[in-house]
Amino acid sequence: MAVELPKAAIERIFRQGIGERRLSQDAKDTIYDFVPTMAEYVANAAKSVLDASGKKTLMEEHLKALADVLMVEGVEDYDGELFGRATVRRILKRAGIERASSDAVDLYNKLICRATEELGEKAAEYADEDGRKTVQGEDVEKAITYSMPKGGEL
Amino acid sequence: MAVELPKAAIERIFRQGIGERRLSQDAKDTIYDFVPTMAEYVANAAKSVLDASGKKTLMEEHLKALADVLMVEGVEDYDGELFGRATVRRILKRAGIERASSDAVDLYNKLICRATEELGEKAAEYADEDGRKTVQGEDVEKAITYSMPKGGEL
Numbered sequence: 427m428a429v430e431l432p433k434a435a436i437e438r439i440f441r442q443g444i445g446e447r448r449l450s451q452d453a454k455d456t457i458y459d460f461v462p463t464m465a466e467y468v469a470n471a472a473k474s475v476l477d478a479s480g481k482k483t484l485m486e487e488h489l490k491a492l493a494d495v496l497m498v499e500g501v502e503d504y505d506g507e508l509f510g511r512a513t514v515r516r517i518l519k520r521a522g523i524e525r526a527s528s529d530a531v532d533l534y535n536k537l538i539c540r541a542t543e544e545l546g547e548k549a550a551e552y553a554d555e556d557g558r559k560t561v562q563g564e565d566v567e568k569a570i571t572y573s574m575p576k577g578g579e580l
Numbered sequence: 581m582a583v584e585l586p587k588a589a590i591e592r593i594f595r596q597g598i599g600e601r602r603l604s605q606d607a608k609d610t611i612y613d614f615v616p617t618m619a620e621y622v623a624n625a626a627k628s629v630l631d632a633s634g635k636k637t638l639m640e641e642h643l644k645a646l647a648d649v650l651m652v653e654g655v656e657d658y659d660g661e662l663f664g665r666a667t668v669r670r671i672l673k674r675a676g677i678e679r680a681s682s683d684a685v686d687l688y689n690k691l692i693c694r695a696t697e698e699l700g701e702k703a704a705e706y707a708d709e710d711g712r713k714t715v716q717g718e719d720v721e722k723a724i725t726y727s728m729p730k731g732g733e734l
Contacts, residue, residue, distance in 0.1 A: 470648075471648065471649040474644075474645040474648040474649055475629055475632055475645050475649070477641070477645065478629055478633055478639075478641040478642050478644065478645035479632055479633035479634065479635075480633065480635075480641075481633075481634075485632075487631070487632040487634075488632050490628075490632065491628040491629050491631065491632035492649065494624075494625065494628040495625040495628055495629070495646065495649050495650070495729075496649070496729050497729050497730045497734075571725065571726060571731075572725060572730070572731040573729065573730060573731075574729060575649075575650050575651050575727065575728060575729045576651045576726070576727060577725075577726040577727075580651075
């Protein structure tokens with residue numbers, strides 16, 4: 427696994443997107459696997475945008491640009507659960523981002539949490555289309571393919 | 581249609597990705613529709629990255645960051661057909677990019693052309709999986725969903 431994110435938090439954030447539906451074990455395993463990879467990909471992408479700006483400190487505007495490019499909606503207004511700040515700082519550091527404003531760290535956190543919640547919303551749609559009350563791994567995989575560039579093969 | 585790109589060039593660039601395979605009319609219609617939308621989306625994304633940098637002139641590094649984020653490979657080494665430079669300058673201008681270096685314009689051009697070629701490669705894979713020698717619209721649609729964020733609903 428790429429970076430460490432607590433499974434319980436990943437699951438709670440994802441569940442925000444699926445309402446009262448149930449979640450199969452293989453769906454859980456899929457998100458436990460994917461969300462840390464996605465978080466690492468977004469951190470690397472933030473590093474690319476930072477480098478392109480010629481600056482040394484990651485700022486909120488770099489994350490705003492990234493949310494635009496990746497078309498993740500409602501990032502700034504996201505008010506769901508977040509990952510711990512120390513954890514996400516570590517992920518950013520591992521991507522080579524030595525300095526980041528607090529606002530940038532928080533917005534990065536919101537971006538990956540909102541993207542996770544959105545995966546839940548999309549996976550729920552696929553379950554509904556199939557007439558199921560339980561979100562399965564295949565729904566999550568379809569949601570990942572739909573949401574991410576290169577089908578989420580990050 | 582979002583922006584104007586010549587259909588004949590779109591088709592030739594896409595065909596670079598499909599080798600000797602044939603291309604159905606609905607596949608052609610799908611790429612005629614999608615590629616200008618994608619070009620507009622990439623130009624808007626370039627504008628976001630430019631704004632985040634706090635600069636006024638679009639530079640090569642902004643496009644390099646964008647190619648990273650979107651995971652389009654082989655952009656700098658792309659040596660296939662390109663769109664006309666005046667045409668792509670117009671697309672960038674329509675996205676609100678008033679100033680761009682020649683290198684940035686060329687790299688934007690390479691980025692959208694390489695992404696188009698890559699769509700062809702991916703669509704060809706889907707046709708092969710299905711045992712067909714003709715690339716159909718459904719193959720192109722699957723390639724778009726696979727390649728682009730938000731399933732290419734740009």
